[in-house]
Amino acid sequence: MKDQGRLLAGRYRLGAVLGQGGMGTVWRAEDETLGRTVAVKELRFSTGVDEDEKRRLITRTLREAKAIARIRSGGAVTVYDVVDEDARPWIVMELIEGPSLAEFIRENGPLTPHRAAEVGLAVLDVLRAAHGQGILHRDVKPSNVLIAASGRVVLTDFGIAQVEGDPSVTSTGMLVGAPSYISPERARGYKPGPPADMWSLGGLLYAAVEGVPPYDKGSALATLTAVMTEPVDPPKNAGPLTEVIYGLLAKDPAHRLDDARARAMLTAVLDAPEPVPAPEPVPAADETRQISLADAKEAADKATEEKAAEKAAKKERERREREQRERARAALKSARKAAAGAAAAKAASAAEAPDPSAAPAAKPKSKAAPVAAPLTDVMARRTIALAIVAVVVVLAAVGSLIAYAISGDDTGGGRKDQGKGGGKPTPAASASQSPGGAQPGNPPASPPPSPNAGEPGAGQQQTPSTASGGGTGSAGQGQGASPGGSGGGLPAGYALMTDPGFHFSMAMPEGFKQTGIAGTNSGGIYSRDDGFPRIQVDYNNRPGDDARAAWLALAPGTKSSSKNYKLIGITSTSYRNYPTVADWEFEREQNGIRVRVLNRGFKMDATHGYAIMISCAADQWDGPECTQMRTTAFETFQSLG
Incomplete structure (x- = not known):
């Protein structure tokens, strides 16, 4: 550098x-x-x-x-x-030479309960000294614990510490820290005390012996909701640490282990002799043969199941492609009929119109059969114009459907040669969706992964150790055309943002780039200069079944941690026939301006939930830029599978 x-x-x-x-x-x-x-x-x-x-x-x-x-x-x-x-x-x-606890676990596997107790006591020593000085760490987690080459355990990163009596401490409206290690009282927006750090220590011990956080639901929203409402998954490898972990992860701070009791229990674990693992019995020859036969049968059954699943998936893809082709043919047939009718009407009108350059026709000498009145005598010219416009619209829609059918399977436009089960969406497939309506063949949509994880009050990770990662958005082609074109055309001044890291593509204003990471790397924040307007897209691989309930659970914490928060509404809505969709609208002050937010959370299927959050200055909310941005975002959003 x-x-x-x-x-x-x-x-x-x-x-x-x-x-x-x-x-x-x-x-x-x-x-x-x-x-x-x-x-x-x-x-x-x-x-x-x-x-x-x-x-x-x-x-x-x-x-x-x-x-x-x-x-x-x-x-x-x-x-x-x-x-x-x-x-x-x-x-x-x-300078501490050595990996973080998170890195150590990632490279070497979980700790034994005995070693985890050693780490817990060392962290507890630091917390006792900090609490004695009126300092709350507020971000105790494995990535902030360093393991020196000498074995020394060091708690680092007091960047978001709260110091009692420090006049420089002001409320910023931010809920900072890693959601899996944030205590329930902090998640609800209450003022924390030393018990909040003890909760985080319990989460650290859980992760040390299990290798995963105690609560990790795939997004900041789902994780914080679980922290507040769900029991922890029982640890499998904690052994004598089990009761310590449960005592530290008590949701009520009044019932949580304090420093003295936690220290006594950890010391007891440390003083107890480590169990010696029993040697694995060596199977006899006939047992070995039976085990081998059982393994072979299990492998054969698994291969049969995988083959059946692959065959079923292929059949389903073929069915969807066939339906798309049939819809395209039907639309094309309707368009041709409409075009033929309009052409006939135009021809009839032209035939009846007098030619100003021709000589006046002689009057017939004898009485002939009455001539049919021209079409314009029975159909107003305005009606003909509207009919022609309708034909143009139908033809444009047919072009979109054809582009969609050619692009591949209708779950995202993946090409067949991209591997089993289709592939990730192409710009053509993304642009040819019915804007704002149902996406043919798409798995129906869950609670949003994060209401505003990148905004104050939503659990955004603020520390440098987790501020990087996630996806890398890139702007694509297609500016200048109208939405829905077969070439992936977009509104003028918009470009396609594709972010595989967060599993989506979407048209955004030109100049937008990724300017932040939401939550624990669960989503991306996109803007021109890290200001407003901005778009945030969060992804959740384990969404729930009620988007509105998820927003309602998170709203109180966001209200308490936001400046001049005003709720506009939390309402269930419809979007592309997804099974659960909810809009959360509110206003608050941020970076010195009044900001209005629309956060749409939805579930596509059991493993795909998203939240699309649009934020603009409140006085520009109904202006052309913000209105166009909202419309285009919802019309062009596409999951990348």
């Missing part, structure tokens, strides 16, 4: 980048005055951040440094210095 080799404050020489996220970069550096290696945390501002937001981020960074400096614990990283350069702070701190 361009700053590598830079000298800060005349003594800290920047080296390699150790990690980076949406708001900061951590460098390895050499303290040339004392001759030691340190870590330097640099605060970075994303594009479009206004001066108020910059001041808030600077205050937050300085608060983090002060909070760490006040904690006296061997499990807390040591802050050496704070350097002010480029009108922003750089924190110089102790």
